[in-house]
Amino acid sequence: MQPFTKKVIEIMKSIPEGKVMSYGQVARTAGNPRSARQVARILHSMSEKQDIPWHRIVNAKGEIAIKDGEGRFTQRLLLEEEGLRFEEEGKVSLSRYQYFPDP
DNA sequence: CGATTGACTTCTC
DNA sequence: CGAGAAGCCAATC
Structure with missing residues (x-):
């Protein structure tokens, strides 16, 4: 388990209800601005073994x-339950719901 | 243990 | 503005 991985997991678990983060944001916050893909990989890989709000x-x-697929539908549903609004199908209003500010 | 892959991002053209 | 290419690096095969 790489430190980066652990940090990513920690960050994702710390996202409060009703907020979302982009892969890039998580990657930056974890210390590797260019590892968005790893965040994705870690996410779909570990979310089933850890309690990650993917x-x-x-x-x-x-x-x-x-x-x-079902995953996409499920995500949309879960986010709506947390109070997020979708501008259109599968698209959330980032301007208001992003978690960490982008420096 | 090398090669492949990927729920992405960002810069160019 | 839209499409294409490159970059990155951990997990999987």
Whole structure:
């Protein structure tokens, strides 16, 4: 288990309800600005073994990153239950719901 | 243990 | 503005 991985997990677990983060944001916060893909990989890999709110992670555009399927539907549903609003199908209003400010 | 992959990002053209 | 390419690095095969 790499330190980066652990940090990413910690960060994701610390995201409060009703907020979302992009992969890039998580990567930066974890200390590796260019490891967005690892965040994705770690996320879908570890979320099943750890209690990670994977649905609070979206891509840079605020869209649900996962391709069509149950996962995407589930994420949308979970986020709506947390009070997030979708501008359109599978797209969340990042401007208001992002977690960490982008420096 | 090398090669492949990927729920991304960002810069160019 | 939209499409294409490159970059990055951990987990999997």
